[in-house]
Amino acid sequence: MSGRRSRSKQSSVSRITDDQIADLVSKLQQLIPELRRRRFNKVSSSKVLQETCNYIRSLHREVDDLSDRLSQLLASTDSDSDQAAIIRSLLM
Amino acid sequence: MDLHNLNPSSLKSRFTTRFLRALTEINARKPIASSSSPREIFQRYRRIKDAADTSMAYSVRSRRTWSKATLWRLRTPSHRRRLASFGRRSSLNKTRTTTTASHRGAVVVQITSRGGGLGVQLEELRELVPGGEAMDLCNLLDETAHYIKCLTTQVQVMRTIANLYSLE
Numbered sequence: 005m006s007g008r009r010s011r012s013k014q015s016s017v018s019r020i021t022d023d024q025i026a027d028l029v030s031k032l033q034q035l036i037p038e039l040r041r042r043r044f045n046k047v048s049s050s051k052v053l054q055e056t057c058n059y060i061r062s063l064h065r066e067v068d069d070l071s072d073r074l075s076q077l078l079a080s081t082d083s084d085s086d087q088a089a090i091i092r093s094l095l096m
Numbered sequence: 097m098d099l100h101n102l103n104p105s106s107l108k109s110r111f112t113t114r115f116l117r118a119l120t121e122i123n124a125r126k127p128i129a130s131s132s133s134p135r136e137i138f139q140r141y142r143r144i145k146d147a148a149d150t151s152m153a154y155s156v157r158s159r160r161t162w163s164k165a166t167l168w169r170l171r172t173p174s175h176r177r178r179l180a181s182f183g184r185r186s187s188l189n190k191t192r193t194t195t196t197a198s199h200r201g202a203v204v205v206q207i208t209s210r211g212g213g214l215g216v217q218l219e220e221l222r223e224l225v226p227g228g229e230a231m232d233l234c235n236l237l238d239e240t241a242h243y244i245k246c247l248t249t250q251v252q253v254m255r256t257i258a259n260l261y262s263l264e
Contacts, residue, residue: 021234028237035244053217056240060224063247070254071145075137077261078123078144 032056107246110155112253118147119257146170152250161235162243165227 033039033052036059103109122143150170153163169177218236222228225240 024234025237028234028241031241032237032244035241050217053221056244057217057220057224060221060240060244060247063244063251064224066251067145067148067247067254070251070258071148072141073258074119074144074254074261075140077258078119078140079137 107155107157108249108253111152111249112257114151114155115148115253116257118151119144122147148250148254152246156242156246160239160242161227161231162225162239163246165230169226 029049029052033047036052036055038055038059039047039052122140149166153166156163172180218233221236221240222231225231225236225243228236228239231239
């Protein structure tokens with residue numbers, strides 16, 4: 005990304021946007037466990053986007069699995085009000 | 097995850113409270129007879145998943161496009177959604193090309209026009225983030241970051257609750 009800030013024809017709006025987008029991409033990179041360790045190496049935007057998609061998909065899968073697990077756990081409990089109270093007291 | 101010191105105004109505790117309340121309601125609706133038929137388990141799975149997504153969307157402090165899209169998706173019956181998105185998509189495609197054409201920044205060009213690969217990934221991302229097809233590039237990246245943070249919180253809390261329940 006070097007040497008691109010000296011374009012005199014570029015309006016100030018798109019120069020800001022360019023930086024903004026580079027920032028946003030690197031912000032995304034920080035959030036993805038795969039890529040966080042490689043912070044100091046150059047990771048291409050393409051890789052960041054690809055890993056972002058993969059990560060979101062795996063999070064969706066986890067939500068599905070956990071919902072499934074919870075639905076089976078709920079099926080096997082009878083005194084649910086006690087449990088909810090226990091959990092609530094642990095959390096507050 | 098340390099649950100004992102939850103900051104009461106954090107996203108995590110707002111989500112936890114809402115979701116637990118929803119779980120209690122879902123559980124209360126259990127029929128008295130044996131409730132472990134596959135169909136009932138599937139219905140409960142659906143309700144729990146929707147409750148989790150809804151609880152998270154409600155728990156964000158500043159309303160985001162993705163959270164509004166999630167709530168809309170879960171509350172609007174599918175036939176009305178199909179009509180709405182049909183109208184939205186045809187007017188949107190014009191907006192999106194105008195935006196990218198006017199930005200000559202290097203990173204933007206790289207992401208949006210060079211080669212088919214990056215464009216495809218952007219489209220994938222738009223499909224994964226609720227409301228993604230309606231956003232321009234900047235907003236999409238910003239919303240994605242926020243969405244990922246909230247999803248990870250959601251997963252953490254759900255996992256903790258599942259572990260607590262399975263201790264019984």
